[in-house]
Amino acid sequence: MAFAGILSDCTTVLFFLVLLLGASRLYPVGASHNITTILSTNQDFSEFSAALNSSNLTAEIDRRTTITVLAVDNGVMAQLRSRRLSPEAAVHSLALHVLLDYFDDAKLHSLTAGSALATSLFQATGQAKESSGIVNITVRLGGRVAFSPYGTPEASPAVFYQKSILESPYDIAVLQVSALISFPMAEAETPAPAPESAHGLADLLSKNGCDGFASLVTATAGAARTYQRSADGGLTVFCPADKSVAAFTSRFKNLTAEAQLVLLLYHGVAKHYSENVLKTINGEVNTLATDGTKSFDLTIMNDGDAVKLSSSSSGSEARVTKTITDDDRIAVYLIDAVLLPGELFNGSAGAVAVAPSPSPVTSPAPPPAPATKSAPSPKSKPAPTSEPAPAPDSPRADQRNNAASGMASWSLFAAPVAVALVLWGEWHLCG
Known part of the structure; x- marks a missing residue:
């Protein structure tokens, strides 16, 4: 009876540990990526990375999981500047290239019926008119994968998938595409030049x-x-x-x-x-x-x-x-x-x-301390001060972000490992 009780307890422990192991895989700790760090590995994407940062899209990308970023190189970004979009339209255009679903190379080439619809970050903001923030993904002749605004004819010019930059399954995928996805709403947001003189x-x-x-x-x-x-x-x-x-x-x-x-x-x-x-x-x-x-x-x-x-x-x-x-x-x-x-x-x-004199005004030097007859004492060291927090875009901030991302990634790995070790111990105990 005692042996049966021990066996029953061990079976119960093993059952709950198996459930815990499954839960750790179903419910990951959270986003563990940093889009700025990902893009910094290739200087060809420096302008795209800077545009995401200046448009305040970087933080939105980093806080989300199950996401795909369609990145373009510096040459394509030059085309965006030549279009002279308004600041608001430029942000909307970039947000259209952030898909709220995970698409890696394998998934793109195995789409059911050869097509899929993806909601973009632009659509999620609620600022897109009707379905203008939805992206249509289709496999064209020759196996080329095309991205285009939802509702446009298939014969319309499309943006094509070129290569995968990073794939972290079901967290983030960063893919390079051939051009920026163009949609009429962005062009409509750009005011025509005024007829009057500048x-x-x-x-x-x-x-x-x-x-x-x-x-x-x-x-x-x-x-x-x-x-x-x-x-x-x-x-x-x-x-x-x-x-x-x-x-x-x-x-x-x-x-x-x-x-x-x-x-x-x-x-x-x-x-x-x-x-x-x-x-x-x-x-x-x-x-x-x-x-x-x-x-x-x-x-x-x-x-x-x-x-x-x-x-x-x-x-x-x-x-x-x-x-x-x-x-x-x-x-x-x-x-x-x-x-x-x-x-x-x-x-x-x-x-x-504004000053009466164009010469710069400098602060006067502090007056010398009065002389004393006492013997000089050794100089005391200044009290340590608290170290200022680094700016969000400073290298040290990036290091901290990277460290945080690393801890998050480690936690995803450590939980299953810890559970596996406990399982191993329980197995030997019960054996």
């Missing part, structure tokens, strides 16, 4: 204490056109006062043409922020200088009754001193300094603030 916005600025900045915008190739195009869909301009621009002019002339364009576009945001909304942002926004390869962010903070603008990486700061105009599409604010994007100036200098 000098319209410059005229508005020049009449309200921003003549210096308006002159630079008009004289810089691409700047006026970008501002005017953005004005059609909503625009906020932070215009440095004339005195600030005058103090910065000589330095501006020494910049490369590309750097001049970036600096001017850094003072604009492709969205209308009213005066009340501006005081509630307290965070980073993408400026007009942001493109598919680089992200030029500007931090907007409420500072009491004022609004402060800054670029944390360059130490550049400015304050809004006046609202020039605020209508239903365009808001223009006067600021007291020229903003310097940190990505361009590498933190070597701050903004050029």
Whole structure:
């Protein structure tokens, strides 16, 4: 009887351990991937990776499981820029390339009836009209796998699967495709160029204490056109006062043409922020200088009754001193300094603030400590300070993300191994 009781207990333990092992396989710990790390293994996808990051799609991809990312190389990303989509339409286009299902090479070539429909991240946002965010996957003649917007004729131009970049079954697959999936809604979101001259916005600025900045915008190739195009869909301009621009002019002339364009576009945001909304942002926004390869962010903070603008990486700061105009599409604010994007100036200098003298103001050196007659004591070491948290995109942050991903991946492996070891021990005990 005692032996039968022991055998019964062992059988019960083994039964529940088998159930636990099955549950650990059915219910994984969660997403253990990092799309930025995956794409960083090949520089051909650097622009696509940067575009995902600047569009705030990276975090959405990393938090999801059972997902497929259709990546394109830098040459295809150049085509996206040439289409001059509005910022919103560009995000929608990229979100269309994130499928909320797992498709690897084997699954693509074994589709039931040779086709499948996949919901994209764009469709999941609720911003897609009807079924414009659904992707049709078909196997064409010769076994080529094509991706196209749902509802388009099969004879229409399609995007073709080229190769697999990464396959982590039922977690994430990253596949390279031949081009960007084009859909009419994205094109419709891009406003047509205004028939009037691009000098319209410059005229508005020049009449309200921003003549210096308006002159630079008009004289810089691409700047006026970008501002005017953005004005059609909503625009906020932070215009440095004339005195600030005058103090910065000589330095501006020494910049490369590309750097001049970036600096001017850094003072604009492709969205209308009213005066009340501006005081509630307290965070980073993408400026007009942001493109598919680089992200030029500007931090907007409420500072009491004022609004402060800054670029944390360059130490550049400015304050809004006046609202020039605020209508239903365009808001223009006067600021007291020229903003310097940190990505361009590498933190070597701050903004050029309005001052009676153009010479930089330096902080006075601290006065020397008074002499004492007591014997000198050995210098004490400074108390250790807490280490600042790394920025989200810093290498150390990536290391921590990678470590977290590694722990998640290890947990997926460790649970079954631990259960197997316990099974082995119970088997020998019961044997």
